[in-house]
Amino acid sequence: MCTYATFKDTVDGSAKGPGGSWFHVTDVTVYFDHPVHAMAEHTLNIDFADPGRGPAARVAVELTAESAERLVAAIQAALAAVPVEMRV
Amino acid sequence: MTDYPDTSPGSLFATTLAVAGHDGDQIEAYLARPAGERSRGGVVVIHHMPGYDRETKEMVRHFAELGYDAICPNLYSREAPGADPADASAVARSRGGVPDDRLVGDVAGAAAYLRSLPAANGRVGVIGHCSGGRQSVLSACRLDLDAAVDCYGAFVVGEVPAGMDLRITNLIPDLPNLSAPLLGLFGAEDQHPSPEQVAELGRILTEHAKDFEFHSYEGAGHGFFAVNRPAYNVAAANDGWERIAAFFGKHLSTATATATSTSAEG
Numbered sequence: 001m002c003t004y005a006t007f008k009d010t011v012d013g014s015a016k017g018p019g020g021s022w023f024h025v026t027d028v029t030v031y032f033d034h035p036v037h038a039m040a041e042h043t044l045n046i047d048f049a050d051p052g053r054g055p056a057a058r059v060a061v062e063l064t065a066e067s068a069e070r071l072v073a074a075i076q077a078a079l080a081a082v083p084v085e086m087r088v
Numbered sequence: 089m090t091d092y093p094d095t096s097p098g099s100l101f102a103t104t105l106a107v108a109g110h111d112g113d114q115i116e117a118y119l120a121r122p123a124g125e126r127s128r129g130g131v132v133v134i135h136h137m138p139g140y141d142r143e144t145k146e147m148v149r150h151f152a153e154l155g156y157d158a159i160c161p162n163l164y165s166r167e168a169p170g171a172d173p174a175d176a177s178a179v180a181r182s183r184g185g186v187p188d189d190r191l192v193g194d195v196a197g198a199a200a201y202l203r204s205l206p207a208a209n210g211r212v213g214v215i216g217h218c219s220g221g222r223q224s225v226l227s228a229c230r231l232d233l234d235a236a237v238d239c240y241g242a243f244v245v246g247e248v249p250a251g252m253d254l255r256i257t258n259l260i261p262d263l264p265n266l267s268a269p270l271l272g273l274f275g276a277e278d279q280h281p282s283p284e285q286v287a288e289l290g291r292i293l294t295e296h297a298k299d300f301e302f303h304s305y306e307g308a309g310h311g312f313f314a315v316n317r318p319a320y321n322v323a324a325a326n327d328g329w330e331r332i333a334a335f336f337g338k339h340l341s342t343a344t345a346t347a348t349s350t351s352a353e354g
Contacts, residue, residue: 003280004185004219004242004243004248004252004254004256005249005252005254006181006252006253007252007253027182029178029182029253034136034137034138034218034311034317036138041309041310041311041319047178047181047182049178049179049182051182054168054171055168055172055175055179058178060174
């Protein structure tokens with residue numbers, strides 16, 4: 001199916017993108033839909049992008065649903081492992 | 089193009105060009121034509137949400153090989169001209185997807201271009217897969233087309249979940265205006281559209297006395313035509329291509345195009 005399930009937000013950070021260059025990322029799009037490259041019918045896809053730098057300024061990942069769940073848990077664990085005052 | 093002889097079966101030409109789309113915007117398109125001057129119909133291929141990609145262009149050439157002038161407009165020409173198809177798709181998705189009105193305008197422009205070509209017989213069909221399946225039905229509801237093929241398009245019927253950042257609606261309000269015969273090809277294992285939704289679409293079309301023909305393939309899920317995806321299903325895809333060829337052969341050929349009766353089968 002085309003799920004069309006798409007959710008957007010803003011982010012503030014950097015990503016290593018095309019050509020091996022780092023760039024500032026401002027936008028994230030999260031969707032569960034067909035991947036371009038991963039060998040699964042559907043994947044949890046994340047695009048980190050800076051729309052101001054054009055379509056190629058994008059770091060994309062396509063994760064199986066199960067591995068995406070593990071990523072979420074790992075992110076939460078990493079954030080929980082440090083004092084709140086360090087989140088600056 | 090016309091400098092080449094029409095004596096070599098299978099000869100065709102493919103090129104990238106610009107056509108006038110919605111609001112007269114010049115948009116990129118991929119065109120494939122059979123060699124020679126033999127009268128032929130046209131096919132507009134609507135690419136799937138992942139973009140104006142190599143596999144979709146291969147389908148365009150497939151239709152030329154079948155004897156049609158075929159064209160695929162790049163629906164993401166405006167957002168990301170010249171970009172990698174996957175990047176262009178990501179940009180379009182992040183902006184909420186392709187608006188329905190713009191899609192219809194782009195298909196109208198592509199169809200008009202096909203009808204303007206030398207040797208065109210004036211008959212134009214449309215086909216799309218996945219999101220393009222829904223857009224194929226939409227186009228046939230709003231434009232003067234001669235045949236439409238919907239390959240597993242989701243949300244032709246059914247409720248769209250709330251809260252998503254991608255704008256989409258079902259096509260129930262449009263369906264009474266369907267003006268072309270519709271061929272629907274679905275996977276029995278697909279859930280979007282589910283077999284129940286396919287049946288509901290069939291009921292609505294029957295209610296409105298529309299000309300349609302549905303086939304659902306056991307053991308096939310969504311995306312069974314996609315040769316580069318795990319969902320590719322050889323048996324379903326082979327039979328589907330045969331049915332598409334027969335359907336367009338019936339409706340896009342001047343010699344054989346006649347009034348048809350409503351039909352439906354499982």
